[in-house]
Amino acid sequence: MAIEVRDVNKSFGTTPVLHDVSLDVAAGSLTALLGPSGGGKSTLLRVIAGLERPDTGTVRISGVDATRLSPQRRNVGFVFQHYAAFKHLTVFRNVAFGLEIRKRPKAEIRKRVMELLELVHLEKLADRYPSQLSGGQRQRMALARALAVEPQVLLLDEPFGALDAQVRKELRTWLRRLHDEVHVTTVFVTHDQEEAIEVADTIVVLAGGEVVQAGSPGEVYDNPANPFVMRFLGPVTEIGGSLVRPHDIEISPGPVEGGSPAVVSRVVRLGFEVRVEVKVGGHDAWVQVTREQADRLGLGPGDTIHLRPVPGARSLALAL
Amino acid sequence: MTREVTAITVRPARRLAGGTAAGLGVAVIYLSLIVLIPLAAVVWRSADQGPGYFWRSVTTPDAWAALTLTIGASALVALINLVMGTAIAWVLVRDRFPGRRVLDTIIDLPFALPTIVAGLVLLALYGPQSPLGINLAYSRAGVVLALMFVTLPFVVRTVQPVLLELDTEMEQAAASLGAGPFQTFRRVILPNLVPAMLSGTALAFTRAISEFGSTVLISGNLPFKTQVAAVNIFSQIEGDNTTGAAAISTVLLVVALVALVSLDVLQRWGRRRG
Amino acid sequence: MAKHALRLVAVAYVLFLLVLPVILIIWRTFGDGLAPFVEALTSPSALHAFKVTLTVAGWAVVANTVFGVVTAILLVRHQFPGKQLLGAFIDLPMAVSPVVVGLALILVYGRFAPFGGLLESWGIQVIFSTPGMVLATVFVALPLVVRAIVPVLEELGDEQEQAAHTLGASRLQTFVRITLPGIRWALGYGIVLCLARSLGEYGAVAVVSGRLVDQTQTLTLFVEERFQNFDQPAAFAAATALALIAVVTLLLTKLLRPKDRIDGN
Ligand SMILES: Nc1ncnc2c1ncn2[C@@H]1O[C@H](COP(=O)(O)OP(=O)(O)O)[C@@H](O)[C@H]1O
Numbered sequence: 074m075a076i077e078v079r080d081v082n083k084s085f086g087t088t089p090v091l092h093d094v095s096l097d098v099a100a101g102s103l104t105a106l107l108g109p110s111g112g113g114k115s116t117l118l119r120v121i122a123g124l125e126r127p128d129t130g131t132v133r134i135s136g137v138d139a140t141r142l143s144p145q146r147r148n149v150g151f152v153f154q155h156y157a158a159f160k161h162l163t164v165f166r167n168v169a170f171g172l173e174i175r176k177r178p179k180a181e182i183r184k185r186v187m188e189l190l191e192l193v194h195l196e197k198l199a200d201r202y203p204s205q206l207s208g209g210q211r212q213r214m215a216l217a218r219a220l221a222v223e224p225q226v227l228l229l230d231e232p233f234g235a236l237d238a239q240v241r242k243e244l245r246t247w248l249r250r251l252h253d254e255v256h257v258t259t260v261f262v263t264h265d266q267e268e269a270i271e272v273a274d275t276i277v278v279l280a281g282g283e284v285v286q287a288g289s290p291g292e293v294y295d296n297p298a299n300p301f302v303m304r305f306l307g308p309v310t311e312i313g314g315s316l317v318r319p320h321d322i323e324i325s326p327g328p329v330e331g332g333s334p335a336v337v338s339r340v341v342r343l344g345f346e347v348r349v350e351v352k353v354g355g356h357d358a359w360v361q362v363t364r365e366q367a368d369r370l371g372l373g374p375g376d377t378i379h380l381r382p383v384p385g386a387r388s389l390a391l392a393l
Numbered sequence: 394m395t396r397e398v399t400a401i402t403v404r405p406a407r408r409l410a411g412g413t414a415a416g417l418g419v420a421v422i423y424l425s426l427i428v429l430i431p432l433a434a435v436v437w438r439s440a441d442q443g444p445g446y447f448w449r450s451v452t453t454p455d456a457w458a459a460l461t462l463t464i465g466a467s468a469l470v471a472l473i474n475l476v477m478g479t480a481i482a483w484v485l486v487r488d489r490f491p492g493r494r495v496l497d498t499i500i501d502l503p504f505a506l507p508t509i510v511a512g513l514v515l516l517a518l519y520g521p522q523s524p525l526g527i528n529l530a531y532s533r534a535g536v537v538l539a540l541m542f543v544t545l546p547f548v549v550r551t552v553q554p555v556l557l558e559l560d561t562e563m564e565q566a567a568a569s570l571g572a573g574p575f576q577t578f579r580r581v582i583l584p585n586l587v588p589a590m591l592s593g594t595a596l597a598f599t600r601a602i603s604e605f606g607s608t609v610l611i612s613g614n615l616p617f618k619t620q621v622a623a624v625n626i627f628s629q630i631e632g633d634n635t636t637g638a639a640a641i642s643t644v645l646l647v648v649a650l651v652a653l654v655s656l657d658v659l660q661r662w663g664r665r666r667g
Numbered sequence: 668m669a670k671h672a673l674r675l676v677a678v679a680y681v682l683f684l685l686v687l688p689v690i691l692i693i694w695r696t697f698g699d700g701l702a703p704f705v706e707a708l709t710s711p712s713a714l715h716a717f718k719v720t721l722t723v724a725g726w727a728v729v730a731n732t733v734f735g736v737v738t739a740i741l742l743v744r745h746q747f748p749g750k751q752l753l754g755a756f757i758d759l760p761m762a763v764s765p766v767v768v769g770l771a772l773i774l775v776y777g778r779f780a781p782f783g784g785l786l787e788s789w790g791i792q793v794i795f796s797t798p799g800m801v802l803a804t805v806f807v808a809l810p811l812v813v814r815a816i817v818p819v820l821e822e823l824g825d826e827q828e829q830a831a832h833t834l835g836a837s838r839l840q841t842f843v844r845i846t847l848p849g850i851r852w853a854l855g856y857g858i859v860l861c862l863a864r865s866l867g868e869y870g871a872v873a874v875v876s877g878r879l880v881d882q883t884q885t886l887t888l889f890v891e892e893r894f895q896n897f898d899q900p901a902a903f904a905a906a907t908a909l910a911l912i913a914v915v916t917l918l919l920t921k922l923l924r925p926k927d928r929i930d931g932n
């Protein structure tokens with residue numbers, strides 16, 4: 074294991090933020106720490122980096138107990154949401170910083186920095202100052218800076234959080250590809266489930282300071298540990314006292330075994346998919362179907378239909 | 394930022410006509426009558442009797458001694474401020490202890506206290522009747538002390554806001570890249586503070602060379618020993634030698650302007666990397 | 668450890684340079700109770716010095732406030748050639764020694780200067796009398812009101828003013844109802860600073876007043892003159908009065924400072 078976190082507790086003053094958190098991150102993996110804002114994701118990441126001390130518990134990095142090590146001795150790359158660029162240094166000097174601290178020979182520094190700048194596509198901007206870069210460029214610079222010291226693990230705290238939607242999407246794909254090239258064990262924090270599913274090979278859901286579930290994106294999406302995780306990872310709707318994904322529901326015009334009767338209240342066409350809003354058992358629910366299915370059924374407001382989960386659909390009973 | 398926004402939203406053509414012209418007229422006349430014409434008169438008078446006379450006025454033994462003392466003591470005081478002002482700003486921003494807010498308020502006292510009172514209070518603690526047994530009256534150390542008093546806030550108040558705004562994540566990034574506390578300070582914090590430190594120092598220096606009131610009582614105004622330039626000018630005015638006074642005044646004005654222009658250049662240099 | 672050492676050095680520096688000297692003089696003044704203090708400050712000369720100080724500072728504050736508001740609005744809201752130059756000239760007094768200020772005014776408004784001579788022939792004496800002292804005080808305190816208002820005006824923006832115009836408000840109405848309320852704290856801050864500087868001015872006034880006891884003597888001149896004449900109690904009493912004014916100023920500016928207010932003071 075590249076990172077082993079055991080029974081970590083952390084409070085700020087009297088506010089408990091992390092509660093008995095344990096976590097294993099496999100070497101070479103790309104892990105997402107996913108959860109709602111305020112759930113303790115940043116705190117956990119900062120505990121791993123040594124920027125916060127845990128009250129109890131241990132952190133091992135590459136098998137070595139790092140709990141009492143200062144951040145400067147952990148050899149961990151950390152990328153901050155707001156870049157933390159060294160404003161007074163050029164892009165080149167920013168990336169070279171860790172190597173200069175380690176007193177590497179000038180020629181070696183130059184070679185390594187230029188390699189990294191090429192990797193993050195900033196080789197033409199080496200002499201600029203951070204204030205002359207866009208947000209996305211600054212973030213790539215911060216990434217190159219963290220990678221320069223060949224860290225054992227790379228930690229990114231909402232790396233794309235401060236960027237606009239378009240750039241975010243691009244950088245996501247790019248991070249995935251970068252990881253395929255560099256293979257450094259990477260943990261990144263996000264509150265965006267789509268980002269986690271798209272980029273990571275392992276997702277750890279953290280909420281209320283506790284690890285709620287960990288697994289591959291498929292596992293977490295298809296077998297959520299509880300209604301909270303199911304809601305957080307994708308769209309859900311409630312039928313017959315169970316949470317179901319809206320695309321896992323079958324619509325029949327007539328009664329079927331195990332089906333619930335429902336009345337269509339609205340049909341919304343969103344391009345390829347169609348959202349059928351219904352009243353079932355006195356409350357609102359919705360079903361996602363393809364345009365073809367919708368056309369075949371010829372649905373309109375006021376129609377009575379019957380709903381049941383498709384075979385093999387995952388649903389969670391809600392405690393009532 | 395805001396300036397640029399204003400420049401875009403204002404429509405100059407319409408406004409320059411009425412209000413602007415009237416307001417500008419009033420402001421320019423006011424400024425000219427009180428500041429610009431009188432200052433020009435000083436420079437004019439200093440050159441009145443030719444460059445030779447100017448040079449002789451500036452290099453009379455007492456004037457020259459006063460000028461060198463003033464510039465030397467001011468440079469020393471500026472240096473002390475550079476170090477102590479930065480240290481105080483650091484403590485105000487990064488340290489937490491009871492009384493910190495009181496300290497923060499007190500720093501501005503030299504701006505509010507009349508200079509003659511500053512001189513008097515220093516003389517009370519560091520004069521012949523000093524309860525500490527330290528007597529700096531009529532000595533150059535006394536002059537330096539007075540200048541330290543009146544210039545204390547400059548570096549503190551220029552460094553403090555920069556330190557407050559300094560991104561602490563930058564320091565954490567440095568630590569995670571392997572930098573120790575001292576390396577982080579030298580390579581990350583200090584370079585970001587230097588422009589503010591230098592501009593505060595330049596302000597303290599210009600204030601120090603022009604200082605008058607606080608040095609009057611503690612220095613005893615001994616020519617060749619403790620008399621600063623402003624006091625020398627004062628005694629020349631009293632002796633009706635306005636041309637000589639104007640010559641020394643012009644030197645002080647030029648030194649102050651050089652310091653302020655270098656400060657401006659420094660600030661532009663700092664902003665380029667903002 | 669290093670943290671504590673630094674804290675100790677900073678606190679000790681401020682303590683020995685600023686706090687102890689001021690406390691000592693206050694303590695010496697009130698050492699024998701309140702009576703000598705009151706007595707020293709109610710002597711005819713002291714009362715006259717108070718009166719002169721208030722007159723001079725009053726006029727200077729009024730003049731600089733009007734000028735400050737007009738100039739700040741010009742600098743922030745209006746476009747005209749030479750704007751940067753005007754901004755630079757406003758700050759010029761900061762770099763000028765008070766004694767040079769006095770000399771400069773004498774050279775223009777003195778009896779033997781062309782302009783001063785002209786005024787003299789109209790029966791207006793500037794130097795060695797109140798107008799000269801007002802001019803000197805205006806000079807040294809000139810940037811304070813402008814510099815207090817400019818940042819706040821910039822931050823305020825001109826949208827509200829434009830909205831008022833579209834709603835039919837005249838320029839004057841807009842100024843009184845929109846701009847003035849927007850800058851009132853900053854204006855208060857600037858006026859307090861300006862008043863403190865005016866009450867405490869020494870060097871420039873010393874030159875242009877001629878230091879005539881019971882005529883052109885302000886409170887600061889009174890302090891110096893009494894001290895030189897070995898009347899320590901009176902000098903200390905007046906100095907203490909001025910120091911107390913300074914402390915009040917300090918607390919007032921702390922209260923009014925625009926930045927602290929925005930921080931949710
Ligand atoms: N330095 C701190 N001091 C006090 N409280 C903190 C500090 N850092 C985080 N917290 C609190 O800890 C909780 C978790 O914060 P964080 O780890 O930043 O969550 P996330 O990154 O998941 O949004 C929040 O309630 C936050 O207010």
Ligand SMILES: [Mg+2]
Nearest residue numbers: 114115116231
């Ligand atoms: Mg966070």
